[in-house]
Amino acid sequence: MSDPSRTDLRGWRYWLRWLALLLVAGGAQAQTCLSASDMDDSVRMALEAAARRYFEMSVRGDTTALRQNSAPSLAASFGGIENAVRENQADFTDAKATLRPPYLLDAEGSSMLPRAEFLCGVFGKLGQTPNSAVFVLNNLPPGKYAIAILDVTGGQEPRTLTLVLQQMGGEWKLAGYYVRTPQACGHDGAWYAQRARDFKAKGQIHNAWLYEREAIALTATVDFMSTLATDKLYDELQTVQLGDMPANGTALDLSAAGKTYRWTEIFPLAVGDDLDVVVKYESADISNAQRTYEQNTQVTRALVAKFPELREAFAAIVARAVDPTGHDYGSLLPMKEIK
Numbered sequence: 001m002s003d004p005s006r007t008d009l010r011g012w013r014y015w016l017r018w019l020a021l022l023l024v025a026g027g028a029q030a031q032t033c034l035s036a037s038d039m040d041d042s043v044r045m046a047l048e049a050a051a052r053r054y055f056e057m058s059v060r061g062d063t064t065a066l067r068q069n070s071a072p073s074l075a076a077s078f079g080g081i082e083n084a085v086r087e088n089q090a091d092f093t094d095a096k097a098t099l100r101p102p103y104l105l106d107a108e109g110s111s112m113l114p115r116a117e118f119l120c121g122v123f124g125k126l127g128q129t130p131n132s133a134v135f136v137l138n139n140l141p142p143g144k145y146a147i148a149i150l151d152v153t154g155g156q157e158p159r160t161l162t163l164v165l166q167q168m169g170g171e172w173k174l175a176g177y178y179v180r181t182p183q184a185c186g187h188d189g190a191w192y193a194q195r196a197r198d199f200k201a202k203g204q205i206h207n208a209w210l211y212e213r214e215a216i217a218l219t220a221t222v223d224f225m226s227t228l229a230t231d232k233l234y235d236e237l238q239t240v241q242l243g244d245m246p247a248n249g250t251a252l253d254l255s256a257a258g259k260t261y262r263w264t265e266i267f268p269l270a271v272g273d274d275l276d277v278v279v280k281y282e283s284a285d286i287s288n289a290q291r292t293y294e295q296n297t298q299v300t301r302a303l304v305a306k307f308p309e310l311r312e313a314f315a316a317i318v319a320r321a322v323d324p325t326g327h328d329y330g331s332l333l334p335m336k337e338i339k
Contacts, residue, residue: 030108033120033135036101047102050172051148051163058085058161059092070174071166073141081177088159088179095155103133105145116140128228136224146172149221151182158182160221178222184270189219193233199313200240207313209240210277214268244306254281256302261295264322274315276332279303283321286329292321296331304338311335 164176
């Protein structure tokens with residue numbers, strides 16, 4: 001299965017109430033969702049047991065068992081999960097995993113669903129409530145699925161592990177595996193959201209926009225899930241939408257040292273205790289490392305000259321030149337060294 005972008009979820013939210021009314025009026029739904037309180041106890045207990053079993057396999061680093069218990073489509077392309085298990089095993093070891101109430105998704109039909117949308121829980125007149133959730137999954141085969149989210153604490157670093165399970169032959173097979181950190185530089189999404197508000201109050205709307213994006217990234221356990229908390233953050237992000245930074249696939253021109261670069265992305269990145277900002281731009285050729293490093297430095301200086309407020313919010317700029325094949329060459333320049 002594939003995930004929609006965050007932009008898809010944001011746009012989807014604005015017609016959420018209309019969709020809910022349409023589904024009620026239309027009777028039978030092609031996609032339905034049950035929250036934990038609506039499930040039979042036997043179903044809920046089976047889901048919870050499967051989620052805990054797959055977490056224990058992760059703690060042991062037993063990727064062989066995970067693969068053997070995966071849906072065929074996932075087992076056929078398992079390298080990403082093997083890497084995720086290996087990279088996060090230290091955070092899982094000696095940690096406590098708290099399982100959130102699971103969701104049961106039923107995708108009806110006889111063919112692949114290009115865009116499956118699930119409304120879970122109770123919705124109010126303004127949309128989501130504290131106990132609701134929305135899942136949007138692209139290219140989903142018909143079947144019964146479940147979403148199980150575990151909050152993992154007590155290891156080296158806190159993590160959230162989101163498992164997508166698929167019912168096959170009476171068993172709940174692993175169909176998706178997503179690990180995220182709920183903190184960056186020791187702070188959670190709520191902290192970054194408040195900092196974004198503080199920057200906005202000072203007129204530093206570019207810092208506000210970047211910190212709001214970090215708040216959303218830390219609050220959302222997976223990109224294909226939307227909650228009341230993420231909806232509120234997306235609403236706040238809309239109040240600081242910019243036209244002079246690339247977003248939603250739109251590239252911009254950036255002038256640097258007499259040249260014009262096609263600037264494609266900018267986003268915050270936590271590196272240890274520092275929050276840096278990454279800027280990506282197009283480059284015809286990155287084979288000459290020295291020349292590319294010089295171009296990165298030019299782009300970095302031009303960016304800070306254009307947005308001097310970045311000095312207050314970030315420790316460094318990471319410039320990445322991306323060639324036509326998608327390969328990149330990156331270099332970091334601490335903010336204190338940018339003249």
